[in-house]
Amino acid sequence: MTDTSREPEPWRPGSVALSWGATGLALVLLGLVAGRPLVVALGMPLAIGTAWSWSLRPGGVGEVAIHDSRYRGKSGCVEGDLQIVSVPGVATTYLRVGSSAHRPVDVVVDSTARRSLRLSVSGTRTGRRSVFTAAYLQAGPDQITRVDPDSLGPIHVTVLPRTVPLGRLPLPSRLQGLTGAHDSRRIGDGGEFHDISPFAPGDRLRRIDWRVTARRVGQDRGAVPGITQLYVRRSHATADAVVILVIDSRDEIGPDVATWASGRPVHPEDPTSLDIARESAGSLARTYLEAGDRVGVIDLARTTRALRPAGGRRHLQRVLHQLAAANPEGEPARRVRAPQVPSGAMIVMFSTFLDDEPVKLGEMWRAGGHRVLAIDVIPRPELDRLRPREQLAYRIIELERQDRFWQLAGGGVEVVPWSVGEGPGASSLAHGLATAARRRDGRR
Amino acid sequence: MTATDPRIARRTPAGRVMEAGSRVVRTLDFREPSWVRPLPRVKIQIGRWVPGWAVRVCAASIAVGCIAMVATSRPEWVLALVLVGLMLLRPSGASPALFGLWLGLQVATAPDLSYGFDASGLVFGLHLLAVLFAAAADLHPLARIELRVFVAPLRRVTVIQAVVQPITWATMSLAAGDVTVRWLPLVAAVGVAVSSWVLVRRIARQG
Numbered sequence: 001m002t003d004t005s006r007e008p009e010p011w012r013p014g015s016v017a018l019s020w021g022a023t024g025l026a027l028v029l030l031g032l033v034a035g036r037p038l039v040v041a042l043g044m045p046l047a048i049g050t051a052w053s054w055s056l057r058p059g060g061v062g063e064v065a066i067h068d069s070r071y072r073g074k075s076g077c078v079e080g081d082l083q084i085v086s087v088p089g090v091a092t093t094y095l096r097v098g099s100s101a102h103r104p105v106d107v108v109v110d111s112t113a114r115r116s117l118r119l120s121v122s123g124t125r126t127g128r129r130s131v132f133t134a135a136y137l138q139a140g141p142d143q144i145t146r147v148d149p150d151s152l153g154p155i156h157v158t159v160l161p162r163t164v165p166l167g168r169l170p171l172p173s174r175l176q177g178l179t180g181a182h183d184s185r186r187i188g189d190g191g192e193f194h195d196i197s198p199f200a201p202g203d204r205l206r207r208i209d210w211r212v213t214a215r216r217v218g219q220d221r222g223a224v225p226g227i228t229q230l231y232v233r234r235s236h237a238t239a240d241a242v243v244i245l246v247i248d249s250r251d252e253i254g255p256d257v258a259t260w261a262s263g264r265p266v267h268p269e270d271p272t273s274l275d276i277a278r279e280s281a282g283s284l285a286r287t288y289l290e291a292g293d294r295v296g297v298i299d300l301a302r303t304t305r306a307l308r309p310a311g312g313r314r315h316l317q318r319v320l321h322q323l324a325a326a327n328p329e330g331e332p333a334r335r336v337r338a339p340q341v342p343s344g345a346m347i348v349m350f351s352t353f354l355d356d357e358p359v360k361l362g363e364m365w366r367a368g369g370h371r372v373l374a375i376d377v378i379p380r381p382e383l384d385r386l387r388p389r390e391q392l393a394y395r396i397i398e399l400e401r402q403d404r405f406w407q408l409a410g411g412g413v414e415v416v417p418w419s420v421g422e423g424p425g426a427s428s429l430a431h432g433l434a435t436a437a438r439r440r441d442g443r444r
Numbered sequence: 445m446t447a448t449d450p451r452i453a454r455r456t457p458a459g460r461v462m463e464a465g466s467r468v469v470r471t472l473d474f475r476e477p478s479w480v481r482p483l484p485r486v487k488i489q490i491g492r493w494v495p496g497w498a499v500r501v502c503a504a505s506i507a508v509g510c511i512a513m514v515a516t517s518r519p520e521w522v523l524a525l526v527l528v529g530l531m532l533l534r535p536s537g538a539s540p541a542l543f544g545l546w547l548g549l550q551v552a553t554a555p556d557l558s559y560g561f562d563a564s565g566l567v568f569g570l571h572l573l574a575v576l577f578a579a580a581a582d583l584h585p586l587a588r589i590e591l592r593v594f595v596a597p598l599r600r601v602t603v604i605q606a607v608v609q610p611i612t613w614a615t616m617s618l619a620a621g622d623v624t625v626r627w628l629p630l631v632a633a634v635g636v637a638v639s640s641w642v643l644v645r646r647i648a649r650q651g
Contacts, residue, residue, distance in 0.1 A: 016581040019541040020574040027548040032630055034552045038563050040633050041612035042548055045571040045604045048637065052600055082488070092593050094583070095488075103485045106587035107493070108579070112596070118489040132486075142578050142597055261462070267481055331457070 011057065014143040021050025053144035058089025061147055062111060064136050066119070069155040077120040078131050078157050084115040094137040100130050100154070101265040111138065123268035126161045126278050127324045130154035160320045161278035163286040166429065170414075170436040171241045172346035173371045180240025181292040188237025199230035207232040241293040242309045244341045245281045245319070248351035248358050249274055249301040249326035255379035257386055257394050270379070277350035277377040278323045280429050284348060285319040297322045298339050300351070300358065301332045309342060338364035346371045349413075352378050354397070359404045363411040372413045373436060375429065376405070490590050497585035503576035504532050507543060510569045513562045514550040536581035544570060567612060568605055575601055607639040 027043025030036075062085050069080035084093050093111040098104035099121045109115060121131050133153035139146040175184040183191040189204075196212050212231040252274040253259075254266030266272055271279075285295045289311055296309035297319055307322045338361045341347060347365050351358040353376060366372045378401075383391065405415050416432040511524040527546060530539035547570060575597045579589060615631075 014578075016536055016540070016578050019538065020544070020578065023541040023544040023574075026545060028633055030548050030552055032633065036552050037612065037615040038566070039548050039552045041563075041567050041608055041615070042544075042551060042570055044633060044637070045567065045601075045608050046544065046574055048604050048608075049571065049574065049600060052604070077487075091596060097486050097488055099486050101483055103483050105486045105488055106496075106584045107488055107490055108583065108587060108589045108593055109490055110590050110592035110595075120487045122484055122487075141600075142575065143581065265483070268484060 011061075011140065011145040011147055014139065014146050017050060017053060017142045017144040020046050021054075024048075024050060049142065050144065053141040056089055056091075057140045057145045058087055058138075060087040062086040062090045062093070062138055064093065064095075064134065064138075064150075064152065066132050066134065066153060066155055069119075069132060069157050071157055071159040075120070076124070077122050078129060078159065079118060079120045080132050080155060082117040082119050082132075082134060084109070084111050084117070086111045086114060089140055090138050091141045092139050092143070094139065094149075096135040098133045101268040121268070124271050124275065125268060126159045126275050127327055129157050129159055131157055158321070158324050160324050161275070161282040163279070163282040163320070165290075166283050166287045166433060168434045168437040169284065169287055169291075170346065170371070170373060170433060172243070172344055173369075174344040175239035175241055176342070176344040177239045177242075178237070180238050182239055182241060183236040184239035186237040186239070187234050189235065190238045191236035194234045194236050196231050197234050199232050203232045207234070209233045240311070241288065241291075242296070242342050242345040243284070243288050243293060244296045244298060244309065244345050244347045245285060245323075246298045246300060246339075246347055246349040246351075246358075246361070247274075247277050247281055247323060247326050248349065249277070249299055250328055250332050250357075251352055251354055252328050253352060253354075253378065255382050257381050257383060258390055261393075273352045273377045273379060274326065274328075276379060277375075278326065280375060280377065281323050281348070281350050282320050283429070284433075285323075286316055289313070289316050289319075295319055296341075296345075298341075299326045300335075300361070301326065301329055303333055303335070306339060309345065335361065338368070341365065341370065344370075346373070348373045348375065350375050350377050352376070353401050353404045356404065359407055359411075362408055362413045366412045374405075374408050374413050374415045376401075376415070376418075490588065492591045493588040494591060495585065496580050496583040496587040496589060499576055499580040499589060500532050500535060500585065503535070503573050503580065504528050506569045506573050506576070507531065510547055510566055510573070513566050514547060514554060516554075520550070531577065535577045535583075540574070540577045544574070563612065563616065564609060567608060571601055571605065611635050611639065 024043040024046025028040050028047060029043075031039030031041075031043060064082070064084050067081045067083055069078065071078050082095070082097070086093075090111045093109050093115075095107050095109065096104050097107070097119060101123070102121050109117065119132055123129075131153075132155045133151065135149055135151040137146060137149040171182060175182055177184075178188075179190070187194055196209060199208060209231050212233075213227060213229070216229065216231060217227055252272045254270045254272045256266065256270065258264070259266050281297070285297075288295050292311060294309040294311045295315065297307040299305065299322070305322075307318060310318075335357070347362075347370050349358055349362055349372065351374070353359065353374075358374070362372050362374055381394065383394065386394065409415055414436055416429065416436055418428045418432065507528045508525075511521065511528070515521045515524055524543070524546065527539050527543045530537065531543060547566070551566070575594075579593060579597065583589070
């Protein structure tokens with residue numbers, strides 16, 4: 001990833017270096033007037049030094065750019081290369097490199113040759129991250145001349161959520177499709193044994209169960225000896241599941257409750273509610289897609305750009321990119337009706353449940369016959385250092401949220417709990433999902 | 445305004461206004477908790493470096509050394525130390541140049557100094573001071589200055605001092621040997637300038 005460089009600009013005299021030159025000249029004159037060689041000797045190096053630096057002043061402006069910014073999974077950092085292409089005469093480059101939710105760093109580097117400086121920012125955040133803003137200023141020898149400061153960035157980097165394999169996952173109450181990894185209630189080819197039935201038009205010959213047919217020969221009273229009726233083994237048809245991941249990206253909050261309304265940024269090493277939602281949804285998508293099911297994504301913050309259900313490994317990348325793109329973007333439009341989902345699809349909602357919108361949508365989907373799972377993605381809150389008024393505010397918010405969970409449960413929506421003793425995250429979701437998986441039709 | 449308002453988390457226009465108001469309240473609130481974790485700093489890989497404050501302190505130490513050579517009374521020390529304090533706090537201001545002028549005035553009004561460690565150190569110290577303050581000017585005290593930045597300026601200092609010091613010695617020796625003439629400083633200045641110019645051209649030609 002590259003950012004812009006700039007057109008050559010006129011160099012301006014540096015005030016500090018020139019003031020030293022003027023001081024040197026003043027001292028030389030003072031020494032000459034006073035007839036003191038030592039005063040002349042004090043001033044001469046300053047004057048000569050300034051003249052020397054002026055003679056070496058640069059003719060053009062170097063180029064500063066940030067290349068190759070990307071997330072390195074191994075180090076858990078976003079790294080980039082800041083390159084300084086120098087021109088003769090440019091001695092130093094002043095840099096202030098910053099990044100969102102990071103303190104900037106000021107450096108002065110030698111720019112007499114081409115330089116490549118490695119930048120990195122740490123953090124556990126996923127999604128679209130704006131990193132590396134750089135303000136820079138180039139200067140000649142002894143800062144005798146300098147150009148006006150300029151800036152570049154920020155560089156936008158997409159950090160895909162980490163995915164972990166999950167165990168047994170819940171399925172929709174009605175499986176659709178003609179093939180897949182799951183047994184449907186429909187009779188057809190491929191799955192578990194269903195029953196033995198008399199041969200009927202449409203049955204395949206290879207389905208005939210000769211043993212049962214032979215055993216039944218002559219059992220029918222009054223029948224003539226010989227085979228009069230064929231029997232076939234019938235099995236359940238296989239089908240795939242359609243799962244819609246609904247991510248509520250209208251808000252994003254961290255574990256430090258004091259940051260919820262303070263204007264302080266969430267610490268970059270604290271995962272936010274959206275990071276947890278992305279990781280959990282990504283892990284679910286991976287597990288379902290590996291099982292041959294179809295997965296779609298709906299972002300509640302947007303009325304467009306829903307990802308249609310599909311299957312396959314490439315679709316997992318599409319899902320992960322869609323999840324990474326989910327971000328709070330202003331006041332979302334209020335929905336009159338729930339987004340349309342395919343018939344028989346199971347819906348998994350990832351939300352903070354800070355308002356009634358996801359509750360309303362969940363109830364609408366459930367009323368439409370879909371199996372709906374609700375996953376609370378608020379990070380484990382840090383409460384012990386809150387001020388009394390913040391603790392009170394948090395308690396009110398939490399009570400409202402509990403009311404919403406009761407309302408969801410009353411409407412038939414399954415609320416998936418995190419594992420006891422573990423913080424929110426995809427791995428601690430496995431137990432709750434396995435419990436939900438045992439309830440095939442969503443009933444308790 | 446509640447302390448936890450979902451509108452703020454949602455970055456809506458109303459939320460932004462509330463966030464700004466809350467920030468003002470927090471700024472005025474002196475009970476800002478001390479446990480707030482500092483945000484991590486952006487990492488940048490540069491060569492060996494020194495912090496900006498170290499360069500300032502180094503330059504200020506040289507300035508104090510120069511003062512010790514010329515200051516004779518308490519008021520002079522106070523004035524000079526005030527200038528050094530100003531230089532430490534704001535190296536980009538006029539105080540470094542004022543300090544240089546003050547030093548020149550002190551030398552001009554002082555009884556004759558013979559060439560020795562004091563005079564030589566004074567000439568070298570003021571030059572080094574100028575280079576260090578030029579490097580540290582306009583920089584945050586915690587800024588990192590790559591050590592390579594000082595190589596070229598120090599090379600220039602060495603070359604200039606290699607010319608200035610012998611000529612100063614010769615001139616001051618003549619002055620001390622009762623051959624003082626009014627034009628001696630002028631001759632010395634021209635000599636230093638010409639020698640430096642020749643040396644600079646020679647170095648520039650060698651690249």
